[in-house]
Amino acid sequence: MSMMHNDATAAIALHEAARHLSAGDQEGALQILQQLITQQPLHGEAFAALSDLCSLLRRWELLTNICRQRLQHLPNDTETCCRYAQAELGQRHYLRAVALLEGVVRRAPGHAAAWHELGRVMKRLARLDEALDCFHRAETADPGNRIFQDSLLFTQLFSDACSPEKIAAAHRAWGRNFSPVTWPEALWRDGDRITVGYLSPDFREHSVASFIEPVLHHHNRHRFKIICYQCGPEQDATTKRLCSMVENWRDITDLDDASAYDLIVRDGVTLLVDLAGHTAWNRLPLMALRPAPIQLTWIGYPHSTGLTQIDYRITDTVADPPGLSESLHTEHVVRLPAYFLCYTPPADAPQPAIFSPIQQSGVITFGCFNNLAKITPTLLDCWRSLLDQVPQSRLLIKGEALDDPAAQAELLKRFGLPENRVLACGWTPDRISHLALYNQVDIALDTWPYNGTTTTCEALWMGVPVVTLTGTHHASRVGASLLTSAGLEFCVCQSAEEYVQRAAELAGNLPLLQTLRRNLRAMLSASPLMDGSGFTQKLEKLYCELVSTNSAQ
Template sequence: MRTERRAARTERSSMKQQRSNKLADLESALHLHRAGRLQEAEALYRKMPHNADALHLRGVIAHQLNRNEEAVELIGKALQAHPSNAAYYFSLDMALRALNRLDEVTACYRTLLIRAPGNALAHNRLGNALKDQGNLDEAAVCYRQAIALNADFAEAHNNLGVVYADQGRHDDAIISYRQALACDPAYAAAYANTGISLRKLGNMDDAAAAYGKAIELKPDFVVAHTSLGSVRQEQGRLDDAIASYSAALALKPDFAQVHNNLGAIFKQQDSLDEAAACYRQALTIVPDYAEAHSNLGNVLKDQNRLNEAVTCYQNALAVNPDFFEAHYNLGVVLQNLGRKVEAIHFYQSALALQPDLAEAHNNLGMLFTDEGMLEEAAYCFTKCLELMPDSVEGHYNMGNVFRGEGRISDAVNRYLTALGYKPDFAEAHNGLGLAFADAGNLAEAITCHETAIILKPDFADAHNNLGGCFSNEGKLDRAIDCYEKAIAANPALVSAYSNLGLALHGRGKPDEAIEWYRQALGLDAEFTTAHSNILFAMQYSADYAPEDVHAEHARFGAQFETPLKSSWMPHGNVRDPQRRLRIGYVSPDFNRHAVSYFIEPVLALHDKAQVEVFCYYNGTRQDPVTQRLQALAEHWIPCRHLSDERLAARIRADGIDILIDLAGHTGGNRLLAFARKPAPVQATWLGYPATTGLSAIDYRLTDVHAEPAGMTEHLNTEQLWWLPEIFCCYRAHDDSPAVIDHPPALDNGFVTFGCFNNFAKVTDPVLALWARLLQRVPHARLMLEIHGIDEPARRAEVEQRLARLGIPSERQILVPRAPANQYALYNRIDIALDPFPCNGGTTSLDTLWMGVPLVTLAGGHFTARMGVTILANAGLPELVAHSEDAYLDIAAALALDPARLARTRAGLRQRVQASPLMDAPRFTRHLEQAYRGMWHNWCESKQTAAIEGSPAFQ
């Protein structure tokens, strides 16, 4: 027995020693663990594979070494051994959170609280897990339970405040934070959180004080330094903000968000290089920082480094495709680069992500306006104004849309609305001026443009537009001054160069005008208006041979039409030679304009059984003539707002068989729509006296007198189509005055020669010839109607020029060019003189209608032979001269033979009225026969038939 008792004592002593050894090993492992010697500690823990504490601590080390799956397994084994040990649950929380297994964290604490419902810390930790899962109400219950168990639990008070803040209950949050601070006055995080809620409530000074207190308690509190910097930045105390951000970076140099925020301050201070450096530093730390990419793009945009900015925004979107600000900013930069289609795409992408982004609606509307897509633009501006009813720019832009659509009164109202919000909005005054000008109200337009200039003296567009008003009033000197000021304000404003050329052209200086047009092209080689103006001015100059003029037209075609030919598409129009034809007329002049005199009788007399008429109006002016023409057309399509591409698409969609250009290279033409070949047969007629230079236009209508066969075919890109009598049919104004029953010479005692053509046609060689005529006819006078002659400087210039060329001032009668003079002046002259080489057209017909004989000099091309065809059809071939001497002989003989002059004048209006010049039914039949012949040619063309097989229009 004694031996057995000794053995038992020995065994108990051995077991006690083993436990003592294990405790010593655990203590040694803990010492190593606390010292950060994790591998050594872990090795010791492994020697205790069945010890719950050792398993738990191995799990802690596994978590510290980011082996969280292993940590969960080890701590789970510890819990199996001791399921009530709260410390194990808290450690398991860390490992599960690292694996983002929050549901298991929640379950873990619910299990603990079943075993230990009075554990305040467990309630607090369960609240944390629920909060992180977004279950704020349940989290709040947990925090309140923790506080109920431990009223001095500062962390629970703080966490409850965070929940309230997340719920937007910032007043309640502040109360909780203050309770936390009452429990623990040194609780820096509670001060920082107080600052967050105070900032949300707009109490910036108190928020800054709270952040300051947090920093005082914890000087290395990086987030508090950062938040204080943000508050100071919002307050505009930028130097203080920089100091706070710098303190944060001193503690944490790799804090990318702070570098980004600091960049924003430097950008705000316009220190763009410093801002860019900050954003680049942020991106060095976090390469996929989308906001920093976008912010760097904003800086580069401001530095006009637009292509680099594009790359930055693309980088931002590569990181975050839903970053709507980057979509928007990319749209802005692409718009500035002229990449309109891409810009439209990115604005639309921004709006898909953020539909209430008013600025994107506005900018998208501007792009649609530029593209002539006015319906789409109107929708965008409407959305912008729904979001921002007081958007000055939105109302202004909507005004631009309405003006483009010809809705002038609506445009005026929008501009006035914009000015109601912002009376000093110079652009709106300028837009209002344009609307008034479109309506023909030049006095109001001038006032608006002058107001815009007062508000913004260097407003080049306003100077340019004011010049346009003065040009329309015939005040060319003032117009020229305005254009020169526009160019001085903006040397890149190409339209001002072109407009200056127009004013000089109006002053009778076509060659100087051409030089200005060429300067415009030097700035913008694609400026088609300047190209067309050169071509038009060459018609008036005596310095260019017809072959030179044709070559310049051909260059126009080569530059603007040739690149489009590859996109020409086949036409599916039904090839029936006898069917009813769809005829499209394209013109900017369907109003009180010379073109309307000739097109109106045709529209009225077209055989509607043979033709269906479409009028594409490229103007905005609406007057009684417009209304009459619109009533005569079966289809009236305003098209000024359509781009050339969209107009061509509309014409093709309308199934037009024969498309007629009525403008040529005059203002408002749509030749680049014709260059896209939207109709199978295209012709030019009436509005321009020469070739267009486009091979897409198949024919040019002329007549056998103006261009006899064999004379001018080489001067035309188009094939000539000869009408049998005359190329046009004249319709006088209904209110034109009666013809006086005798030559004015009987009243005056001297013969009055007159020329009421555009004075630009009256070149020096013409005036020199007329001076010789006055020498042949003693006491005769020369009456000239001249745009702007009522300006003293203009009158002095003209008088001096005439005197220099042999026409003394006492034999000059100079009258201003005005609508009221169009017919009235003819009753003051005896004989009209046609200028050369650019003859009169409408003016010559007006002349004969008013009973005044016209003397013309026949040239060798259409422009120089319009007088020939007019006089031949009027039955006055004897007034056509074939040399300058013959011109003098004919005019002088008529002037010196009063009886013959009286006979020639007697009944001239009636003879003209009965001639082909005004036989509208006869002319319209000839025109329709021409159209039918053109159509037959197309139908019979095997080449086009072979390549065209798209669906037919019915």
């Protein structure tokens, strides 16, 4: 009788919590679920619902306490340990999360989700080989899981141990999971506006938004009908701003592929442009259904998608010189006549410092604010050589994982850089404080083989020159494209030796550093990299050429 009473009580409480959630009362739902879990600490559904809500609200300390209490009753319970790891990760306790997840996969080696989460943490800690191994194990344990497949493909781009050919082969193998589809209908009637759809989960404060905004703002509405298809759950002020720039906005986040396909077909989209590739919340399986006669990929992913159903990949002659990378693509490579990116800086960006930091500190400060996972053994060799060549210098590294003192100590020891010459900075609370940190940097160092994109533009906007090292595939040549577009070709290096030498030369040229500090923002504003109108005209010309070419076939 007592068990039946408990079940009935729990059912009522869960129903009430769901009702509060549907009404937007998240705190009310939280209180109900907390009361229920206090009364019935082993109730699985209540624990799952409360954990999900804590994660949604980022109530990490509460989730930590709930997990600890539950583990007192269920020691080493795998699901509880996974939730506990999530709570620790939310508080940026990276090594604690690693210990919990390693315990789970040790006890349950087939736990695919735990392997995947462990891979995500390893990637944040720049333990790339271990991250790739974890993602491989997750995909092996759950072969059909697209999220696991995407993580494995995407993370290969960060590694200097994965050749461009190996990465391309992995993407092609993934793409063969989807059947070829042809478009049987006529494309476009002469005189009609061309309907262009942009598909992205990142119409928000995100790197992609910095490069799609000038295009949405400058599109010719007389010749083009623009539709944005949002496929990610996060919305913010940037979302509202971008939405105001287009006449049609569709949120397809909760639509399955078949329903989204029908919507795009009904909208009469001629060109559908993917802006995500294999990044989070992508809809590549939707692209594989071919809801539009001409399909492209651009901006959001620095590699071929592996899908033959995507016809073209937009790039330029610097990022993808003719003959260099065609064999790495399933898409046809189409090059804009100038450069493939156009940047919009944050409106609230602080002003660059009047003086270069060395003028106050007497020490050159190199800096890297890129994703820590992009810091590879090849790059570390360069940095060690650079610090040797420039004795009066130091290196400022920024990354979220550096907030965790234990993780920071482990990471810096593994990097093998001289501790007394490395400054570590963790999470910054907002974009303004992030950008203001560039006022402590004299020269930014790009990563390799996965170059920075937004980080490079941000550094330039803050008056900081960036030195980049090029490679033989797109991800390793984006820096060259950006710097060439900005008029800083002398910062583009073809070898590791040149990369070190160029950074050292800049460090020894204080008048040039000061000139760049004062003038880079104006240079950038006047460069093709920020010519939104001119760039969009070139992009529209390409769209028209593709429509004409495909209509004639």
